Amino acid sequence: MASITLDRVGKTYPGGGQAVTDVSIRIADGEFLVLVGPSGCGKSTLLRMVAGLETISTGTVAIGDRVVNTVEPADRDIAMVFQNYALYPHMTVRQNLAYGLKNRGTPAAEIARRVDEAAAILEIGAFLDRKPRALSGGQRQRVAMGRAIVREPAAFLFDEPLSNLDAKLRLSMRGEIRLLQKRLGTTAIYVTHDQLEAMTLADRLVVLNGGRIEQIGTPMEVYRRPATTFVAAFIGSPAMNLIPAQIADGALTVGGVRVQLPLPSGLDGPVTLGVRPEDLQPRRNGGDGHLTLDVSYVEDLGAQRLVHGRIGGHAMVCTLPAGHAVQDRLFLHADADALHLFDVQGGRRLT
Amino acid sequence: MVEDRPWLNRLTHLVLILGVLIVAFPVYVALIASTHPATAFSTGVIPLWPGDQMWENYSLMMGSGLSTAGAPPLAGMILNSLIMALVIATGKIAISVTSAFAIVYFRFRFRQLAFWAIFVTLMLPVEVRIVPTFKVVADLGMLNSYAGLTVPLIASATATFLFRQVFLTIPDELTEAARIDGAGPMKFFRDILLPLSQTNIAALFVILFIYGWNQYLWPLLITTDASYYTVVASIKRLAQAVDSVPQWNLVMAAVILAMLPPVLVVVGMQRLFVKGLVETEK
Amino acid sequence: MKRTIFGNQVLPWLLLAPQLVVTLVFFLWPAAQAIWQSFLREDAFGLNTSFVWFLNYRALLNDGDYMAALGTTAIFSVSVAALSMGLALGLAVSVDRLVKRAPLYTTLLVWPYAVAPVIAGILWWFIFNPTIGILPYLLDRVGYDWNHRLQSGDAMMLVVIAAAWKQVSYNFLFFVAGLQSIPASLREAAAIDGAGPVKRFATITFPLLAPTTFFLMVVNVTYTMFDTFGIIDATTGGGPNQATTILIYKIYADGFLALNLGSSAAQSVILMAIVIVLTMIQFRYIEKKVAY
Ligand SMILES: Nc1ncnc2c1ncn2[C@@H]1O[C@H](COP(=O)(O)OP(=O)(O)OP(=O)(O)O)[C@@H](O)[C@H]1O
Ligand SMILES: [Mg+2]
Numbered sequence: 001m002a003s004i005t006l007d008r009v010g011k012t013y014p015g016g017g018q019a020v021t022d023v024s025i026r027i028a029d030g031e032f033l034v035l036v037g038p039s040g041c042g043k044s045t046l047l048r049m050v051a052g053l054e055t056i057s058t059g060t061v062a063i064g065d066r067v068v069n070t071v072e073p074a075d076r077d078i079a080m081v082f083q084n085y086a087l088y089p090h091m092t093v094r095q096n097l098a099y100g101l102k103n104r105g106t107p108a109a110e111i112a113r114r115v116d117e118a119a120a121i122l123e124i125g126a127f128l129d130r131k132p133r134a135l136s137g138g139q140r141q142r143v144a145m146g147r148a149i150v151r152e153p154a155a156f157l158f159d160e161p162l163s164n165l166d167a168k169l170r171l172s173m174r175g176e177i178r179l180l181q182k183r184l185g186t187t188a189i190y191v192t193h194d195q196l197e198a199m200t201l202a203d204r205l206v207v208l209n210g211g212r213i214e215q216i217g218t219p220m221e222v223y224r225r226p227a228t229t230f231v232a233a234f235i236g237s238p239a240m241n242l243i244p245a246q247i248a249d250g251a252l253t254v255g256g257v258r259v260q261l262p263l264p265s266g267l268d269g270p271v272t273l274g275v276r277p278e279d280l281q282p283r284r285n286g287g288d289g290h291l292t293l294d295v296s297y298v299e300d301l302g303a304q305r306l307v308h309g310r311i312g313g314h315a316m317v318c319t320l321p322a323g324h325a326v327q328d329r330l331f332l333h334a335d336a337d338a339l340h341l342f343d344v345q346g347g348r349r350l351t
Numbered sequence: 352m353v354e355d356r357p358w359l360n361r362l363t364h365l366v367l368i369l370g371v372l373i374v375a376f377p378v379y380v381a382l383i384a385s386t387h388p389a390t391a392f393s394t395g396v397i398p399l400w401p402g403d404q405m406w407e408n409y410s411l412m413m414g415s416g417l418s419t420a421g422a423p424p425l426a427g428m429i430l431n432s433l434i435m436a437l438v439i440a441t442g443k444i445a446i447s448v449t450s451a452f453a454i455v456y457f458r459f460r461f462r463q464l465a466f467w468a469i470f471v472t473l474m475l476p477v478e479v480r481i482v483p484t485f486k487v488v489a490d491l492g493m494l495n496s497y498a499g500l501t502v503p504l505i506a507s508a509t510a511t512f513l514f515r516q517v518f519l520t521i522p523d524e525l526t527e528a529a530r531i532d533g534a535g536p537m538k539f540f541r542d543i544l545l546p547l548s549q550t551n552i553a554a555l556f557v558i559l560f561i562y563g564w565n566q567y568l569w570p571l572l573i574t575t576d577a578s579y580y581t582v583v584a585s586i587k588r589l590a591q592a593v594d595s596v597p598q599w600n601l602v603m604a605a606v607i608l609a610m611l612p613p614v615l616v617v618v619g620m621q622r623l624f625v626k627g628l629v630e631t632e633k
Numbered sequence: 634m635k636r637t638i639f640g641n642q643v644l645p646w647l648l649l650a651p652q653l654v655v656t657l658v659f660f661l662w663p664a665a666q667a668i669w670q671s672f673l674r675e676d677a678f679g680l681n682t683s684f685v686w687f688l689n690y691r692a693l694l695n696d697g698d699y700m701a702a703l704g705t706t707a708i709f710s711v712s713v714a715a716l717s718m719g720l721a722l723g724l725a726v727s728v729d730r731l732v733k734r735a736p737l738y739t740t741l742l743v744w745p746y747a748v749a750p751v752i753a754g755i756l757w758w759f760i761f762n763p764t765i766g767i768l769p770y771l772l773d774r775v776g777y778d779w780n781h782r783l784q785s786g787d788a789m790m791l792v793v794i795a796a797a798w799k800q801v802s803y804n805f806l807f808f809v810a811g812l813q814s815i816p817a818s819l820r821e822a823a824a825i826d827g828a829g830p831v832k833r834f835a836t837i838t839f840p841l842l843a844p845t846t847f848f849l850m851v852v853n854v855t856y857t858m859f860d861t862f863g864i865i866d867a868t869t870g871g872g873p874n875q876a877t878t879i880l881i882y883k884i885y886a887d888g889f890l891a892l893n894l895g896s897s898a899a900q901s902v903i904l905m906a907i908v909i910v911l912t913m914i915q916f917r918y919i920e921k922k923v924a925y
Binding site: 356359360363364366367370371373374375376377378380381384392396397399445446447449450452453454455456457458459460462465468469471472473474475476478479480481482483484485486487488491502503505506511518519523526527530535536537539561564565567568572583584586587590599602603606609610613614616617618621624625628629 | 635636637638639641642644645646648649651652653655656657658659660661662663664666667670720723724727728730731738739740741742743744745746747748749750751752753755756757758759760765766767770798801802803806807810830859862863866867881884885888889894897898901904905908909912
Binding site: 051052053072073074078079080082083084085086087088089090099100103104147 | 524525527528530531532533534538542543546547549
């Protein structure tokens with residue numbers, strides 16, 4: 001068990017570009033931290049620098065009190081679960097679990113005890129003597145987890161461990177990973193590009209974009225107060241609506257409609273207005289400060305309906321409860337605290 | 352595809368049976384000849400049905416050879432061939448697999464140069480540089496020795512490239528998992544890489560065993576001491592000595608014995624053999 | 634390219650050392666020697682050696698025997714390639730048609746791969762032996778007087794047959810592999826389009842086999858140029874009248890029997906150039922195959 005500290009970490013690949021820039025995070029002991037971001041944003045690179053599989057170009061990584069920049073992966077006291085599991089194909093499940101312990105010179109009796117314990121926790125006891133080839137995807141995933149927990153490491157590192165599973169299995173494994181990590185109390189860094197996975201698993205999540213941190217916070221903080229338009233669009237599904245708006249004389253105008261909003265003073269000119277589809281409430285008729293949506297089409301998701309349309313020429317989506325009737329146009333209202341204002345240029349949050 | 356054309360099916364089998372017969376014909380003739388007494392050949396044409404001297408001919412050749420032809424007993428030569436084939440096959444695999452490991456899993460200065468040095472051996476078959484190579488081996492005092500028979504033939508670009516290909520298909524994550532599990536390079540090589548290349552090694556072994564067993568020119572040149580003769584390289588010596596005194600039965604017994612081991616290997620391990628053959632050409 | 638690499642700088646050299654030492658001592662050094670030697674000439678008593686630039690090469694070009702050996706090699710290579718590939722293709726197409734028993738036929742057809750060229754030579758030499766051989770006996774019945782000891786044509790025929798016989802199994806296996814890699818759907822589509830088996834072969838199968846055929850042509854040429862040494866040496870010894878002296882045999886004969894080192898070395902260098910070209914062609918083919 002240990003905390004992990006990243007201090008101004010950067011990575012430049014030889015011949016490649018700058019994959020990670022100036023990342024500083026302090027991960028508390030026992031915390032579940034999720035790195036999330038679109039493909040190519042540097043999540044894996046960052047994780048692999050913590051693991052010791054990739055050299056650190058600038059900055060330092062410390063596990064506990066020890067700076068590990070030049071420490072071999074095996075000596076960092078971490079365990080990693082890979083997207084393709086990376087099980088040794090020629091070894092049985094038991095040998096797979098035991099390999100790391102054996103290399104460390106753990107006594108045989110201790111190895112056996114830990115393997116059995118891990119097998120019991122993960123319910124893989126029945127196929128300890130099979131080769132990975134004879135296991136289903138879900139079972140392999142469990143074995144990969146098992147290989148991590150027998151080591152009783154200071155930290156777990158996960159690189160998209162669930163993305164090779166089908167949707168249903170992914171959901172149940174997600175729950176299991178969460179429970180397991182809480183039960184063992186081991187610090188974990190988890191990489192995913194799936195924002196839903198990130199939201200449900202994380203104690204705190206880090207949104208990365210282009211190798212830089214966009215925002216760090218608990219899932220609800222990030223959801224409620226996205227720091228940038230990038231985060232606003234990335235976290236939450238369906239994505240937050242982002243449309244151009246105007247501020248003039250202390251009042252906000254969207255698609256020709258003035259919206260009531262307590263604005264911070266000193267703002268003037270064009271801004272980007274963000275509003276989540278689920279924060280838009282239907283109103284019976286167009287009233288003061290109500291937005292008018294010209295409906296294009298409706299998607300029925302069962303529990304809710306997604307209404308796609310336009311406001312003042314800009315695309316907009318809103319969620320309505322199932323069975324809610326929709327005509328050609330819809331009047332919508334949003335509470336003041338559900339409206340987010342962003343800088344047009346940098347995309348930074350203004351409110 | 353469903354297609355039933357009786358004449359075509361019959362033609363297919365006819366072609367194949369003819370092919371099998373043509374392929375087998377010379378060996379059949381040799382086999383038959385090796386079962387007759389020497390007198391059977393004085394009549395002018397080779398007999399086509401088995402005789403009754405098989406045991407006598409083969410045991411004579413195995414046990415005492417043909418002293419008039421300067422041919423020692425085959426048993427010793429077969430042993431030499433076996434040693435040569437096994438050492439060449441094992442040696443080629445051993446040095447190729449470590450070379451490929453170095454080239455694929457390490458980055459070091461002059462790596463490209465090392466790669467090319469191995470690559471050019473593809474273009475220098477022993478027959479081409481036979482005279483100077485002979486001289487090198489003579490200067491090193493390796494004539495008439497097992498080392499001389501095997502070591503100069505042991506470098507192999509083909510095998511190195513095959514292993515390189517195999518290693519490149521092994522996912523990076525496996526190496527990374529092993530590193531996290533505390534395996535250093537040699538441990539990874541032994542515990543992960545070698546077991547994963549097992550079938551390739553076996554397939555290559557079959558091909559290289561045949562290659563080593565069938566060496567002709569090289570052993571012919573560097574062995575003048577009969578105790579290092581290999582059976583394949585001695586066949587000509589036998590055959591030509593006998594051409595004047597027809598002892599065809601004995602020569603053919605030697606021929607059959609000389610081809611038997613590699614043929615058995617091919618037939619017995621056909622699957623590995625085909626795999627090895629097709630893969631080394633990739 | 635591997636992402637995961639080990640940082641060690643000494644270990645890779647230790648791993649490479651055996652291969653590099655053998656390569657250096659027995660491949661590169663002798664090859665360099667051959668090149669050096671090819672510019673030298675010894676006097677008749679072997680006492681004086683002088684540097685003669687390209688004299689050895691020029692002498693070769695003016696040497697009727699050498700030019701004859703070039704021609705012989707070409708005829709030999711083309712004949713062996715054509716004969717063994719033709720037979721192999723017929724057999725491979727037949728096996729490919731079979732649903733049952735294909736493995737049995739395959740076993741019965743591939744084992745000659747394991748027979749050493751010199752033994753293949755001896756086997757056919759025995760069959761064609763002018764006094765007791767079975768084929769000359771039969772040929773005599775139809776009025777042909779076979780004697781490869783005296784007749785150049787007969788001698789060439791003998792070595793071609795022996796070399797082709799051994800090579801059929803190799804070509805067969807690669808043709809079978811090539812045929813199996815042709816998607817069945819293509820032939821099925823042609824069948825639906827009304828093409829009979831012969832037409833299907835000519836318009837679909839054979840063109841799609843072109844890469845395999847080309848590859849085998851290169852391999853067969855390489856094989857006849859180098860690996861058939863044993864066949865020639867054991868049966869005809871290059872004769873009669875040098876009619877079966879191929880390049881590789883001439884290097885051996887000039888270097889070891891006639892001890893004409895400069896000329897032999899020059900021949901080696903020329904042959905090396907030929908192998909380099911052949912290897913390059915082969916690698917180009919592989920690149921194509923990958924892109925395919
Ligand atoms: N070995 C390398 N050499 C050069 N550039 C690299 C290398 N590995 C990754 N990159 C680059 O670094 C950037 C970050 O890659 P990384 O693998 O960390 O992305 P990621 O966030 O994990 O993406 P994904 O979700 O697709 O796995 C990418 O632009 C990638 O092209
Ligand atoms: Mg990644």
